[in-house]
Amino acid sequence: MSRSAAHPPPRNGFSLVEVLVVLMVMGLLATVAVLTMPGGERKLRDEAERFAARTLAARDEAIVGARPIALVVSDRGYYFERRLRGQWQPLPGKGFDLTGWADGTKASAGRQRIVFDSLGLASSDAVVSLTRDGTTLVVHLRRDGKVTLDAG
Structure with missing residues (x-):
């Protein structure tokens, strides 16, 4: 019997199973890291994304309804209005009513009124x-x- 048949040469590298196990462990660690992100940062991002999404929904409402929709934003919160019988009135519907910024969130917006026309263009x-x-x-x-969201 030859020496090579009795003692196969040692293998270099990792098996597919070993690589998959390492990737799974790395994925679990990444998940834990994301879930333990600081709460304030996550809450701020959620609030900013919610504001952006509602603004886009109001813009879409202006396009679909073929009528102007206004976003009124201030340091205290925001709400949406529609033009009805020559006057601005609150836009009905969940998500369009007065929404205050969450406790601990400060907004530097002043008081602004942005009107979306029937083409979705802002004033x-x-x-x-x-x-x-x-x-x-x-x-x-x-x-x-x-509408875009950037880190300050």
């Missing part, structure tokens, strides 16, 4: 900065109707 550019626990996120509303 002006606007910037709303939200700050919580030292973290700042900035929501940009552009005249073309786009």
